[in-house]
Amino acid sequence: SGTVSGATLPLAPVGSGEFVAVIRTRGQIEAERSFPIYAPLVQDLRIAWMASPSEIIKDGEPIIRFDSSVAERDLIQRRAAAERARAALDRAVVEGKAAAEHVERELVDARLGVEVAKLNTADSEFVSRVTVERGVIDLRVAEQNLRKLEAEVAQRTVSREAQLASLRRQLQAAEAWVGIVESRIERMEIRAPLAGYVLYAPNRMSVSSGLGGAAEQPFRV
DSSP states (O other): OHHHHTOOOOOOOOOOOOOOOOOOOOOOOOOSSOOOOOOOSOSSOOEEEEOOTTSOBOTTOEEEEEOOHHHHHHHHHHHHHHHHHHHHHHHHHHHHHHHHHHHHHHHHHHHHHHHHHHHTTSOOTTSOHHHHHHHHHHHHHHHHHHHHHHHHHHHHHHHHHHHHHHHHHHHHHHHHHHHHHHHHHHTTEEEOSSSBOOOOOOOTTOSGGGSTTOOOOOOOO
């Protein structure tokens, strides 16, 4: 007992906490929830900014922005073309209205000419037969002029309506192009549909990836 009491025992501090055991293994981690995102189908896309794949992205935050300078210039030209088409249509409408009012006055005058000619053909003891016959001739001429004018008016109306329809189609096409370019510009910035990390696909279009099996270069600004 004396020997045991005089022995020196090793001591070490002891604390309570989490016990961590590191086990090295190989495998593949898959996201529990993922959402594929695609670049817009626009020619000559250039990346102006892209989020880092190591930083968490909140829902609605931008992931990548493409250079929209070419589309912006195109939008200016498309809007100018739409304005010109709208001005041409407005001008044609005003001119058509003025032409219609002028033609209506011509028709009124022609109808009055027919009515006056009819009055000159009325039998009367105070009017000579020669005058009456001359009035009949004038009536026929007035009626012929009226029919000719009505035919011309109908033709002008059809031509004017065709012109207006063509200008309306041009305006619709110009406005449609404005909408297309605006939609392209909106798609130049892609935002996250949910929170998480962004993983960029390999850049298989890189030049070095096709040279003798070289490593693929990632997408970059």
